Amino acid sequence: MKDTIVQGLQQAYLNLFHMIAEFLPRLVVMLVIILSGLLVAYALKYVVRAVLRLTKLDRLSEEAGASRVLRMAALPSMTEVLSRSVFWITLLGFILVGISILNIAGLQEQISRLLRLLPEIVVAMLILFLGLVIANFLSRAALLAAVNAGYASPKMASWSIRFGIWILAIAMALDELGVARQTVIAAFSIVFGAFMLGLAIAFGLGGQGLARSFLERSLGEKKDDKTNELQPL
């Protein structure tokens, strides 16, 4: 009996040793991949940062209003955000590749799913970013136009546009990621449709008189404005 136990233990330790011996090289490879990934990620980060600085992306982002949003979210500048994103995405990629070397069952599939998702994540981030920029630009344009035209609630117009474009951008990003696609499309249609319907009802039924006088005022005012305005040049 004693011999069996010793043999069994010896076998177990041998198996463990074999397992470790088998696992260690893969671990080393994984570490090497991750290490090189780290180096590549850093290099890419610096390259991207340098390129973005050359293209004055920060200024563009400032102009588009995206920088302000980033500041509000306590995030660094756009160049920094993008270059860091590139760093982390690259590193993540290498880590995923490294992990896949370990050959741990079940993990492979998840890793390849994650890898497949990466481009879509990037596109979704881009859609969100663009949506942010466009929303900011258009809402500011609307605000200025409404203020200069003397409309009663310029901020309402501005926020409506900003909100609308955000909704659209989020829906598009989620759609891109394939997250709860049906739900998102349905929700988007409902929200947007409801918003439009609400406006229509407000103007058409509940605010007939208001709508009428608003339109009359806005058209009439424009003419009056022009005839009353002094010749500037």
Added chain:
Amino acid sequence: MAEDILLGDDFLRQLMSVGEVDLLVAIPTYNNAGTVAQAIQAIEDSYQQNFVRDRVVILNVDGGSTDHTTETILNMNGRKAGAHRGITSLRTVHRVTTQYGRTPSQGMALRTVLAAADLLRARSCAIVSPATTLDSSWIASLLRPAYRQDFAFVAPLYTRTKFQGLLARNLLYPMSRAVFGLRIREMYSDEWGFSGRLATQCLDQNLWGDEAVRARPEAWMAVTAICSGMKCCQSFLGPKAPPPAGSGPDIVETIRQTVGNLFWCFETFQDHWMDRTGTEAVPTFGSDHELTAEDAPASQEKSFELFRIAVKQLDDILSSILRPDTLSQIRKIAGVEAGKFRFEAELWVRTLYEFAASYHRTVIARDHILQALVPLYRGQLYSFLQEHRASSLEEMEADSEALCLEFERHKPYLIERWKAKN
């Protein structure tokens, strides 16, 4: 070298027939069939009275009229009724017409004119508007300085009523004068003159893609002349007639075009104006500008309201453009009641210079910066009208000059803001 892409075969053929000219008067048109005939007649009268021996051409550049404006021009009979002995003018007066595009654009119209002037080696050119009731003496006043005395740019000078042209008087003139150093009153107008040499120089600068040039090219030509060291002058025309009520762009569009162009000029020519100090008068032909009396206009309370609302609603935007202390001063005066409201000159000057600097740095979209200026201008306009409703003409002129000096005094501030990083 002339731009040949924009010259269609038919236009080129017409230019070939004309040959070298001494004088070229151009009329940009767009659906002006009702008024263009009087303009053409005025030009022909001017040629016959003042330039009878010179080689001349009338050039119409049309932006795609649908009311047969060009046919109206071509079908006009040039000969004066009753002339039956001898000839009315020594030389053939050519009328050339061309369509430069499907939609009207001042810049593209001018580009076509400059190309023609270059090819025809015109010595002196003038641009006139078909909507203005032209006097033949105006044409001569615009052409002579470049033709006989080698001036490169000839700005018009008008008799204005008290409350006419306040954007020019309170913003465009004093600001451009302070920055570029020459006292040209009317850099933004529908009539001006220039030499063939300036035409060629402007044509060679390939800036036609820029919206600022396309909208108000005349000021760009003036600034080009100034910064190239060419001679500029002013020539008195007469009373500036107000446009028909309700016509023309609104104040937002006007500021977009004129102030946008001005700020763009600051940027494009920044190497030339930073070191300039002081201002010089330019030679003036004919009378000096004049102010004539006018009844006080209807109350502009609406302008003040728009100013007040804007200061509140555009706070975020204004804080991107203006410095905190300037903005807080504006907030303060926006809180004052209408009767006591005053937009002091110094504040106005600093505001404008900060806007210019922000435009240069593109803190937000440039068009938005210009639009944000509109309500502030409205405020300043209201303040001006309050102050000068009952002023005499002399008082108004003195105030105008004081404002100009204020702009000049604060030029170092503009330079400081221009160079600042934020």
Added chain:
Amino acid sequence: MALQDDNLWYKDAVIYQLHVRTFCDSDGNGIGDFRGLTNKLDYLQELGINAIWLLPFYPSPLRDDGYDISDYTSVNPTYGTIDDFKTFLAAAHSRRIRVITELVLNHTSDQHPWFQEARSSRENPKRDWYVWSDTDNKYHGVRIIFLDTEMSNWAWDPISKSYYWHRFFSHQPDLNFDNPAVREAMWDVMKFWCDIGVDGFRLDAVPYLVEREGTSCENLPETHGVIRELRKRLDSAYPGKMLLAEANQWPADVRDYFGNADEFHMAFHFPLMPRMFMAVKLEDRKPIIEILEQTPQIPDTCQWCIFLRNHDELTLEMVTDIERDYMYDAFANDKAMRINLGIRRRLAPMMENDRRRIELLNGLLLSMPGTPIIYYGDEIGMGDNIYLGDRNGVRTPMQWNGGWNAGFSSADPERLYSPLISNPVYGYQSINVDSQRRSEHSLLSWTKSVIQTRNSFQVFSRGSIEFLSPSNHRVLAYVRQLGEEKVLVVNNLSSSAQAVELNLQSYKGHIPIEMFGRNLFPRIGELPYLLTLAPYQFFWFRLRRI
């Protein structure tokens, strides 16, 4: 004996204008004469002209270059005798050259026996042959023609103690054409010369024949009556003779002098002449086109006479003030070049001796509708002398060669009636017939060739004219047509090369044949016909449809 063949000969004429005094001196007295002229007829025949217009050669005190006549039916002895004239006439006719002389109807010299009689007393039968008045207030406001020398149209006669009327110099009293005797006397003069064989008369100063109170005393209906009467008698007694009117008026006013083909056969087109110069200087066809547009149609048997220069100043009466100022600035900057209302210079100096411009103007002269007149010496590019007083600067001796007195006379140079042109540019040593005859490419040779080409085609003399209107105003283009004969004339009035597109659709299918070199040009098609011309170049194309 007169040439009889064609009553419309004047339409096909190329007239050479000269004064016998200036042309050739045969007897060594320093003044040209008829014998000398006769000796030079071969030259004129060679040149290709077929009519000579002789300036007045009658006895005269010569205070107005012979236009002050003291005897209508004789020859100034300085120029020869009546027999010399007849010999000259016969020699000219034998070379098929017609001769046109002057008939100064309007006035005589105050040395004329008629005037001597008329002034002798108020009762003299010839008193009424002139226009007299006790005061100088009559015909008030009538313009003075010789502005530089005359202060009034009336002159005081100390002998008969009254005023006499003179539209020209004060020594040229006007005849009174209200008097039938005067009309008869002038008809007798005409008959005298017609009987000798003269082919035509240039009637000097015709607008001024008759005066009426309250009028301009020019172009009056009564004047036309006088002319009609003369013409009727001439046609009846001497068919084929020609009357040429000197009426310096607007074309519309000259038109009346053609009447219904019952007054003058020809008249000078004065207003066209300065405009040809103007057009070349301005480099713009407008002056020519406009004056021709104002020129009315004339009867078929009538003809305009066109010219570049003549013995008088280049008149600027029939131009506007603007045009006159321009002409003065362009061609007579030196005030010494101006006289009365005109410019006393020759063609070549006005063209700054630019051969191309001289040729262009001659090309215009010989291709435009009308009978062309060539002033003597212009065919070799003679110069002028503006310091010779009056209009004498353009009346200097003809330059035949580079030798003694330019071959004009064997007399001492000091004896010549006028000094020769002797500067290095226009002097007789460089500008003369003999040296130009030696070269095929001289101005003389060129003129000969162009006259010959013109004479070969009647379309130039009798054809219609249709102006083309190319958009290039520096090109003057027109088509002459007579029956099926068509000639396209294209002139570049500019000092720089030009391109021109001509609308020749009506002549589609025709082949242009350049008339001097006889080379073919591309056939005329649907599209505008493109031509390029060198500075001041002109083309004559015969348009043939084959």
